[in-house]
Amino acid sequence: MNKTDITCDVVIVGGGLIGTTLACGLAAYGVDVAVVDRITPENIISPDFDGRASAIAHTSKVALEGIGLWPIIAGETQPIDEIRVSDRPSLMFLHYDHADLGDNPLGHMAENRLLRTGLVTLMHQTQGLTVLAPAEITEVARTEGRAAVALDDGRTINCQLVAACDGRASATRTQAGIGVTGWTYKQQAIVTTIDHERSHDGIAHERFLSSGPFAILPLKGGHRSSLVWTEKSALVGSFMALDDGAFLDEVAERVGGFLGDVSLVGPRFCHPLGLQVAERYMDTRLVLVGDAAHSIHPIAGQGLNLGLRDVAALMDILVDAKRYGLDLAHSAGLERYQRWRRADNLLMAGMTDMINRLFSNDIAPVRMARDLGLAAVNSMPPLKRTFMRHAMGQVGDLPKLMRGEALG
């Protein structure tokens, strides 16, 4: 054993939103963790790294309160009070109002950079949490007795469990021989942020344009919104290449006039879209969490929310195991995690896929059917409430952290 070797309970591969949230949550309950990422936290929070904003469902907010992140970022988040879904050109509306369900907003918008900055602050405040970045992993060795993660600087981290949070191209998953099923959409998401003259009034808009969904998501302050513009892959390059003036014209045309004058803030980004689900979520001393296990179309803003549910479920299981001295990788625990999360994630993957297919197409009968569908949903309060509860994350078997309960 090298004298710089580290021993901890869980090694988290990948310090993205999911990996760092899991790290803070576990360490808060006495499970020692090390987070490895090839990028340093400082680079991850720079303005040109991630320009997205995330819709945080109500139960995800409860979980983030539980791990202590929410108090750090709450002042910079924007409640979503209404969601308006429209299908241009027919303009039929599906209208979700939080007042239909009670006092809670439908969700909150948080810029990813805000989330990431808050997580870095929280990681600094948390004991029993080591960040190893930048570091490349050279080997992940897993046996019945233990796991060891070797880094390119010569150090080895010994642990009981490896949590793969290394995103949809997870090398840890590939090395474990866990296959994936899925496909790419011939679409990409262009993401940018705009300032606008009129207030958004806390309303999120989802427009179904002929190339695919176009979302206008309200940010803190009333006069800033995040745009997710789904576009056919073949056209994305030309839009990304436009100068700022021409790009703004394209954006303004799609937004429409209701927000008054608009201007661009910050860079634009594009993300290829696909659906991908892992065959299994576990192997000897290994679990897959977040996008490493499932990556879905952003149409319903649920990818991160699903990952946070994975985190909460895994925390339930690992904190319990730690409390009782059980091996953190004990098979009954990992199987429970897989059973708990896989079905839920598959359901959401299927729903988002179906919605995207339905709405990314301009065939007249399909359009008419979906218009009728939207109108029908809107006129049926019970069904609408069910949809809203789904969007708010309030369905299914919720882990303790999402019910606002203490663990352990």
Place this chain on the structure above:
Amino acid sequence: MNNNQTTRPPQSSRDEQEIAGFASHAGSWWDPVGPFAPLHQLNPARIRIMSDILARHYERSLADHHPFQGLALADVGCGGGLVTEPFARLGFSVSGLDASQESINIARNHATEAGLTINYQVGAPEETLLDLATNDVVLALEVIEHVADMEVFIAGLAQRLSPGGLLIMSTINRTLKSLVFAKGAAEYVLRWVPPGTHHWKKFVRPSELSEMLRSAGLRVVDIQGMTYDMATGGWNVSSDVSVNYVLSATPA
């Protein structure tokens, strides 16, 4: 003593056929889908029950880092160390005893890999010459149904227990229900025994076990059941002791 010797000549709890059976499967102790799979399923539930009992008995909080620091525990019939290791993590200074050399070899290797310090010994509890002083806690889990002489075995356990200590045993009840439900589950460890030699008769009723413990100078203080949940594949604590049960006793 002399009388006993004439009625039960071996004066040993060792059942060589059983020990050979375990030895031949020792390599599979830690395989969650191998012959010991049912034990892997049962393990979290029985560790939980015992930790809660021990935390109450010694007034420790499981929220603490090493809640049982300063206490000694002996796991008799430890096999590959499935229960021994968790209790080492909880802060006990732990010994593991098993009659099978092969099982102890596996247990030692696994503990080394896991970075745990455990005093593993080959033998039966009544045997002298063991490096096994008295312990605050003695465990004998899923083992009494495999021994040749239950009284000798229990006397050995009592001898390893310090005054004020706690003995925890778990086993399978001898009821009609256990005949139907537990025998299938118990065959896993007994499948190397030639057909028909696995005696449901070897299962022990709580009343019989209590009586044997009383004769050895111990008093039963608690009994709980464990029931299998078909839907989740997990085990739950319950008051139903008709199949699997956990019993604890202190020196009277």
